[in-house]
Amino acid sequence: MDISPVTFADLGLPSVLVDELASQGILAPFPIQQATIADALSGRDTLGRGRTGSGKTLAFCLPMLTRLHKSNKPRDRFRPRAVILVPTRELANQVRDVLVPLADALGMRTATVYGGVSYTGQINAMRNGVDIVVACPGRFIDLMESGQIELDAVECTILDEADHMxxxxFLEHVTRILEKTPREGQRLLFSATLDRGIDKLVRKFLQNPVTHEVESTEENEAQMTHYFFQVTQGNRFDIIADLCAAPGRALVFTRTKHGARKLAAALVENGVPAVELHGDLSQAVRARNLAALSAGKVDTLVATDIAARGIHVDDIALVIHADPPEEHKAFLHRSGRTARAGAEGTVITMVTENMRRHTKRLAKDAGIDPIMKTVVKGDPILTEIAPGERELKEMPNLEERRPQRGGGGGGRSGGPRRGGSKFGGGGQRRDRDDRGPRGGDRDSRPSFRDRDDRGPRGDRDSRPSFGDRDSRPSFRDRDDRPARTGGGDFRGRDDRAPRGDRDSRPSFRDRDDRPARTGGGDFRGRDDRAPRGDRDSRPSFRDRDDRPARGPRTGGGDFRGRDDRGPRGAGDDRPRGPRPDSRGGRPAGPRGASAGRKKPARSY
Known part of the structure; x- marks a missing residue:
């Protein structure tokens, strides 16, 4: 396709976007951008086909932003004006990184929606109102079905890497989402191929689309060298480790998540700092590992095919297929991580004996002519392909840990819980004498150790029940306790006999030694009661044959007026006065052995 060089201003973009691109050093559009932007700005549905690294993200972001800027409709809660659907979280973040500076320049809000993170932030963003949502289909459907996203205001819908979705x-999810968007809205679809149902999606949702296909395969292949190393299973890892230990960034692909995890761990163990990237990792760990590669903390990333779609790291000089992929499209997509934007790159495929037939077909379908070579450990071709000194290093610490306040135990960075952790180790508290007294401010409060104003507590092991607490009076021997005086409540009980040991108290079952009650009708006046003795000697509630028979009840049906009962005597230590009738006039009925005692009404 013969396209003369133009600038972004020539394509009709707003000057504020042109200035923002210039501030980033982006002055001229890539071929896919130049071919797509003009038609997209005219409002036509667009089908773009281009390789990864060809500039597709700006090709759809710039016309979308221009359309929203011109329409200038107000932002509304839960109703975005544009939706960009992508297959993976990494690709969503990549699109976000390109989009946010441009949207900010126009005063537009964006939100990123995908799984693996909390719903709260995403729901809050929708509630506050956004102009553009970059989303993976699964989480987007969740929010849509729960009423957190409404699509009736969408002016532009974009599908990026539809073939990978x-x-x-994800095609079912994508179909349901597109069905909810206004028919008159604009739709842009980008896909490397039109198989796997993408052609049906195009026919159903794109109206008379204009197609732009800018394949840069030949240009990229001219800068990319392919090697097929015939290796054994025994020396395969040694060759990979040798290549990754050379200076420069390397990207290693495996078929499975377990394979990526195992290979990354083996590289680290052999002095080659490496991080992994696959679907089993949380979003925080995936972002951390990618950031470590981008920042140069590590130079080797071991990834699976799924994660390959979202990797956007510049200056990757070497791509290694530790496990050849199943199909040629995945092979080309993996390989496309190097030799980007005119840079040179090398792609090496490890071919074991059982993979030779498969890799031969893979090369044919991908349209490449690789250099075939049998390679052993220490082969000179390794330093020829990846020159430089092999320097073994320790794996850097990628964790950003909070400073620990009190040391281990309990699983908390601040030390064990008060009194020792129930779940962690070390029930003893740490020595806290080095901390200043806390007072009103936390920092001025006294520590749990330095309490000189309090009396000695003795050893913890001296407590009763929970050990020996010899410094405190036990619950059994209360003879050393001073008599209480004053007040009209439970104080001043000098008339009570000493209790002695609990074991010597009478039981509730044997009450034969208790004399008949005399005196008034309430519970006052109990001076006639004998010492209780052991609890085991009390009568049970069932054996009350020694109690005189009750006479007929009088006095209005309550527990008052029990003239048949003997006088109880008077208790000088209890407040006197009649107890109020709390039964509300209900007739008293037989209630077994406890019918003669008035119980307070229950409250629930």
Whole structure:
């Protein structure tokens, strides 16, 4: 396709976007951008086909932003004006990083929606109102079905890497989302291929689309050298480790998540700092590992095919297929991580004996002519392909840990819980004498150790029940306790006999030694009661044959007026006075052995 060089201003973009691009050093559009932007700005549905690294993100972001800027409709809660659907979290973040500076320049809000993180922030963003949502289909459907996103205000819908969304099984979700968007809205679809149902999606939702296909395969392949190393299973790892230990960034692909985890760990163990990237990792760990590669903390990333779609790291000089992929499209997509934007790159595929037939077909389908070579450990070709000194290093610490306040135990960075952790180690508290007294401010409060104003507590082991607490009076021997005086409540009980040991108290079952009650009708006046003795000698509630028979009840049906009962005597230590009738006039009925005692009404 013969396209003369133009500038972004020539394409009709707002000057504020042109200035923002210039501030980033982006002055001229890539071929896919130049071919797509003009038609997209005219409002036509667009089908773009281009390789990864060809500049597709700006090709759809710039016309979308221009359309929203011209329409200038107000932002509304839960109703975005544009939706960009992508297959993976990494690709969502990549699109966000390109989009946010441009949207900010126009005063527009964006939000990123994908799984693996909390719903709260995403729901809050929708509630506050956003102009553009970059989303993975699964989480987007969740928010849509729960009423957190409404699509009736969408002016532009974009599908990026639609073929990969089809591979991941997202076409049903994508279809449901597109059905909710206004028919008159603009739709842009970008896909490397039109198989796996993408052609049906195009026919159903794109109205008379204009197609732009800018394949840069030949240009990229001219800068990319392919090697097929015939290796044994025994020396395969040694060759990979040798290549990754050379200076420069390397990207290693495996078929499975377990394979990525195992290979990354083996590289680290052998002095080659490496991080992994696959679907089993949380979003925080994935972002941390990618950041470590981008920042140069590590130079080797071991990834799976799924994660390959979202990797956006510059200056990757070497791509290694530790496990050849199943199909040629995945092979080309993996390989496309190097030799980007005119840079040179090398792609090496490890071919074991059982993979030779498969890799031969893979090369044919991908349209490449690789250099075939049998390689052993220490082969000179390794330093020829990846020159430089092999320097073994320790794996850097990628964790950003909070400073620990009190040391281990309990699983908390601040030390064990008060009194020792129930779940962690070390029930003893740390020595806290080095901390200043806390007072009103936390920092001025006294520590748990330095309490000189309090009397000695003795050893913890001296407590009763929970050990020996010899410094405190036990619950059994209360003879050393001073008599209480004053007040009209429970104080001043000098008339009570000493209790002695609990074991010597009478039981509730044997009450034969208790004399008949005399005196008034209430519970006052109990001076006639004998010492209780052991609890075991009390009568049970069932054996009350020694109690005189009750006479007929009088006095209005309550527990008052029990003239048949003997006088109880008077208790000088209890406040006198009649107890109020709390039964509300209900007739008293037989209630077994406890019918003669008035119980307070229950409250629930």
């Amino acid at each position: 089809a591979e991941l099984g």
